[in-house]
Amino acid sequence: MQMSDADLPDDTSAAMGATGGMAGRLPPDWLPPHERLTGLGLVDAGPATEHAEEIHGLMLRTPLFAGLGIDDTRKLSAYMRIYDAQPGITLINEGEPGDFMLLLVGGMIDVLRRNRYDYPARIALGHPGHALGEMSMFDGEPRFASCVTLEPSRMAVLSRDALMRVLAEEPELGNRILLKLVQMLSDRLRQTSSKLVSYLEAARDN
Numbered sequence: 001m002q003m004s005d006a007d008l009p010d011d012t013s014a015a016m017g018a019t020g021g022m023a024g025r026l027p028p029d030w031l032p033p034h035e036r037l038t039g040l041g042l043v044d045a046g047p048a049t050e051h052a053e054e055i056h057g058l059m060l061r062t063p064l065f066a067g068l069g070i071d072d073t074r075k076l077s078a079y080m081r082i083y084d085a086q087p088g089i090t091l092i093n094e095g096e097p098g099d100f101m102l103l104l105v106g107g108m109i110d111v112l113r114r115n116r117y118d119y120p121a122r123i124a125l126g127h128p129g130h131a132l133g134e135m136s137m138f139d140g141e142p143r144f145a146s147c148v149t150l151e152p153s154r155m156a157v158l159s160r161d162a163l164m165r166v167l168a169e170e171p172e173l174g175n176r177i178l179l180k181l182v183q184m185l186s187d188r189l190r191q192t193s194s195k196l197v198s199y200l201e202a203a204r205d206n
Contacts, residue, residue, distance in 0.1 A: 033159045079165060080103075096143050099159060108149075
């Protein structure tokens with residue numbers, strides 16, 4: 001079902017409009033997340049509802065989902081799917097459009113970004129409880145980094161389309177997630193601005 005801003009609660013539409021959130025910037029021939037992930041060799045292990053209690057424990061460590069109760073986690077899990085991946089699979093490619101996020105349930109993921117020599121350099125390691133890809137899923141910007149499995153890994157995946165269904169069918173839960181995303185985006189912009197100011201001040205002093 002296609003939805004417009006008019007189908008969403010007023011505060012949700014305002015938040016999305018203020019940030020340009022969940023903008024549609026996908027190429028016309030872009031495959032849905034499920035088809036791309038299974039095409040990479042990931043095994044679809046079914047709906048995340050069967051793992052709701054385990055996911056809830058992991059979500060407590062994740063800023064995006066911290067504060068959700070077990071009932072909210074069960075509701076959200078109904079919109080997520082579990083995938084299993086072998087080592088060496090690139091789940092997310094730097095520069096590609098972002099239309100899904102993942103919550104790492106088990107395993108380890110290498111987070112890589114190309115440096116000035118165009119060589120992929122590690123910037124982080126993803127462990128169980130880490131959410132990856134949430135910002136580009138929300139703001140429609142290209143992926144900031146690549147994510148590659150380092151060992152057999154299991155993840156719960158939430159697509160952008162699924163999040164839109166959450167907003168339509170579970171608006172209270174959807175609004176809480178969306179507003180947390182807006183807050184996280186605002187915090188990151190604030191941190192970036194602070195670093196820029198410090199850099200300019202240091203350059204001026206020199």
